[in-house]
Amino acid sequence: MATAEQQKPQEKQKSDIILKYLRPKKKFPSVWCAGCGNGVVMSAIIRAVDKLGLSRDEVVMVSGIGCTSRMPIYLDFSALHTTHGRALAFATGVKFAKPNLKVIVITGDGDALAIGGNHFIHACRRNIDINAILINNYIYGMTGGQGSPTTPSAAFSTTTPYGNAEKNFDPCKLAEAAGASYVARSTVYHAPQLEKAIVEAITHRGFSLVEVMSNCHTYYGRLNRRGDAVSMLKWFKDKSVTTAKASRMQPEELQDKWIVGTLYQDDKTEFCDEYQKLVDARQGAK
Ligand SMILES: Cc1ncc(C[n+]2csc(CCOP(=O)(O)OP(=O)(O)O)c2C)c(N)n1
Ligand code: SF4
Ligand SMILES: [Mg+2]
Secondary structure, rough: OOOOOOHHHHHHHHHHHHHHHHHHHOOOOOOOOOOHHHHHHHHHHHHHHOOOOOOOHEEEEEEEEOHHHHHHHHHEEEEEEOOOOOHHHHHHHHHOOOOOOEEEEEEEHHHHOOOOOOHHHHHHHOOOOOOOEEEOEEOOOOOOOOOOOOOOOOHHHHHOOOOOOOOOHHHHHHHHHOOOEEEEEEEEEOOHHHHHHHHHHHHHOOOOEEEOOOOOOOHHHHHOOOOOOOHHHHHHHHHHHHHHHOOOOHHHHOOOEEEEEEEEOOOOOOOHHHHHHHHHHOOOOO
16 A cells, blocks of 8 residues: 555545544544445545535534444444444434434344334435435445345345245335435446435435445355355346436346435425424414
């Protein structure tokens, strides 16, 4: 690796941005396996926050439990590392008490959709101004590779040794149906598009979901013969179709594909704004 002196100015500028938002060195190395997609998502979040000119104090990151959910330990924002599945409940309290802060929830497929499934649908329903970044690696990474609500049918995990007999959730469809007002999908292969989606989601007023397809090569990759981190990224590339291309394809052709890009957006009233309107109307009536 190049030393700080050997780095070209452009590279140095990029690494300075990353370092600006990371906690001091004693928090590193991270617990993540080498090549885990979580690192790609973390750097995309940093670039997005920097692009928006937000200071570390303007952002609160809230997480539950899981490999993914350890991210607030490494990022130097105000942070709440809460209990499994409860990140959105804590985040709702933060946003309601301090509406001017940007609240980002980082969550895994297990955290958001299994134990936290109820909090997920109700946060969407309220359309509260929280940006949820759901890292979907198709598995419970932290606890050793158990199946999650997004594990595809027939896929292997430590709890589905004969293949998964269940159907999996599509978190984007679920969020849209439950009332979220911004929904996008990306992958850790598509880093610039991921950064753009996070910028849009943070800027959007209302509940936003960015689903990021990510590699857990240690469990999902190994159990399903998807190879190492690099092989999984190639698989993500082949599996993804942009929204523009998808609009020209037949439903049968899209069956095994991930559509990446902005999937849904509307401008319905956000929860804190709606609440304030009701308070003002009631006080005006007295
Ligand atoms: C109440 C409770 N139940 C179960 C657990 C064990 N547990 C910790 S993380 C986890 C699953 C994490 O999976 P996911 O959210 O997909 O995150 P990943 O590790 O894949 O990033 C489970 C079941 C826990 N910590 N607390
Ligand atoms: S177990 Fe999987 S999700 Fe967890 S750090 Fe390793 S590769 Fe990432
Ligand atoms: Mg997971």
